Amino acid sequence: MIHIEILTFNPYQENTYVLSDEQQNCIIIDPGMHNLAEENRLKAYIQDNNLRPIALLNTHCHVDHVLGNNFVYETWGLKPQFHEGEIPVWASVQNYAPQMGFRYEPSPLPNTFLHDQQEIELGEHTLKAILAPGHSPAHLCFYVADQHFLIGGDVLFKNSIGRTDLPGGDQATLIKNIKNNIYTLPDQTVVYPGHGPSTTVGYEKNTNPFVRA
Template sequence: MLHIKSFTFNPYQENTYLIFDDEKNCVVVDPGMHNYQEEEYFASYIQKNELNVCSLINTHGHIDHVLGNKFICDTYHVLPNFHENELPLIIQVQNYAPQMGIRYEPSPIPDRFLTENDKITIGNNQLSLILAPGHSPGHLCLYSEEHKFLIGGDVLFYRSIGRTDLPGGNHQQLLNSIANKIYTLAGDTLVYPGHGQPTNIQDEKENNPFLRA
């Protein structure tokens, strides 16, 4: 059985996720903590629940989703994992974070990059990766067909979609990713987005004003 714990961090109100199994194996997704208080709150949850952090995944490289990369790497001795096309975005964060008054320690770089063919292992469970560019060039979503959930990053939100006016964004590409990759999943798949409340595929197909099936 897999469990999902969400945290909302930083001025962008970004959702950071922990995915863990009954044996306490744990994956961190999009660590967004931006100050010591948020770091302590996150670490205390892991300690209290005796979780073993096995890996760190970034769905994409925008500032709000990588602010905690260095903290996670230093504390739990794991390198971040993300798609190669996100590397320029992550490198750029260290240049503009100070201009925005945001504390940021540059993210370490992985030994290898993720592709859509890779699997994320959590104990005896595996998550598939879905490459869904448009919000960013190498945006990845984490999907469990067995447990019927999608960690969607900034692709699909409740009644909305990711913005495409940032560097590397492409509006039509994002619409194509949603139509051809995300909307093909089972309707009862629960979507955990990078911001805001969870939703599900069927509800968005019927009611999302930006893209109806």
């Protein structure tokens, strides 16, 4: 059984996820730490639970989701993994992060890139990458079918959707991908978003004011 830990970081209240298995392997997703206290909080959680980080994943590369990439690399030797289509977003962060008041140590580039439908192993468990652009050019979500949950990044929120006014965003593309790639998952699938509380696919299909089933 995968344990899901949610750590909320930075002024954007971004949800960083640590997924761990029965053997204390863990995957860090979207580390958003923006100061020493937040870095120490992530490190303490991992050390206190005797976890062994084996992978670093990014759903996408907006600043609030990659602020901690370099810390994870320096601490555990893990380079991020994300879709190659996010490289322009990744490259732009170094320029605009200081203008937003963030201390940003540039994220390393992946050794290998993720692609749609790729499977990522966490011990005996499998995460499947689902490509769902629109909020960003090559946004990925990570789906665990046997536990009915999705790490959704900034695609779908409780009664909302990701913003599309940033470079690389497109509302029509986002809505299409929510309908075709997210709403086709089982209704009981719990969606853990990049910001705010969790929701379910079934709830959003019936109530989301932006995208109805």
